[in-house]
Amino acid sequence: MTGLSYFENAYSESADPWNLVSEYEQRKYTLTLASLPRQSYASAFEPGCSIGVLTGLLAQRCERIIATDGVAAPLQEVAGRAPSAEVGVGTIPADWPAGSFDLIVLSEVMYYLTAADRRHVLERARDSLLRSGHLLVVHWRHSFEEAECDGDVVHAEVTEFATEVGWSRLVHHVETDFRLEVFGCDAT
Ligand SMILES: C[S@@+](CC[C@H](N)C(=O)[O-])C[C@H]1O[C@@H](n2cnc3c(N)ncnc32)[C@H](O)[C@@H]1O
Structure with missing residues (x-):
């Protein structure tokens, strides 16, 4: 796993190390929100939220996040x-919140984890995702030094x-720089 000290250093040098307010990110967030099969969700979990740009958009569609x-x-x-x-410090997969979710969003965080931890994250998602729920996954496609993959x-x-585990792929969007997918048991 990319050590947390890497991220701590990054935030000590910049309040927004990945320029999450950039046009590129705004467009990606627009596509992310547009890809959600349902207009509203009861309970969402977004690990690796950073400064909360995506969180703010998701919160408009989620009763609880x-x-x-x-x-x-x-x-x-x-x-x-x-x-x-509801905001807090937590490292996945270890600090997975209790309860069930109808939306889990893994945005630009999984490639920092080891293969074993990525698998643990997916197992925790499986265990906490409601049958009616959706797992949205979106990541930069290119290799970079700090990433495990x-x-x-x-x-x-x-x-x-x-x-x-029997989830269907409900959304599949690939472009040069990123890939976005939504999985779930139900389409609506
Ligand atoms: C590139 S930013 C992504 C921000 C946000 N998810 C987005 O897409 O706009 C990656 C964030 O994941 C956090 N992070 C990295 N590894 C993590 C882990 N194992 N658990 C929780 N957060 C982690 C970092 O601190 C950083 O804030």
Whole structure:
């Protein structure tokens, strides 16, 4: 797993190390939100939320959203973007919140985890995702130094896991830089 010190250093140098307010990210978030099969969700979990740009958008569609990050620094900004979000420090897969969710969002976080931890994350998602729920996964496709693997590897693993546990792939969007998929048992 990419050590948390890497992220702590990144946040000590910049409040927004990945420029999550960029046009590229805004367009990706628009596609992310448009890909959700349902207009509203009762209870969502978004690990690796960073400064909460996506959290703020998701919160408008979710009655309840839990947003966590392995690093505390960016979380101070989440309340301003998503006042209703329940925000806390937490590292996946270890700090998976109790309860069930009808939406789990893994956005640009899985490639930082080891293969074993990625598998644990998917197992925890399987255990906490309601039958009516959706798992949304979106990742940058290219290799980069800090990542354990690229986004295509992450999505291939999720697709294989989905087959194993009987989830259907409801959305499949691939472009040069990122890949976005939604899995679930039900289409609506
Ligand atoms: C590239 S940012 C993604 C932000 C957000 N998910 C998005 O798509 O806009 C990655 C974030 O994941 C966090 N992170 C990395 N590994 C993590 C882990 N194992 N558990 C929780 N958060 C983690 C980092 O601290 C960082 O804030």
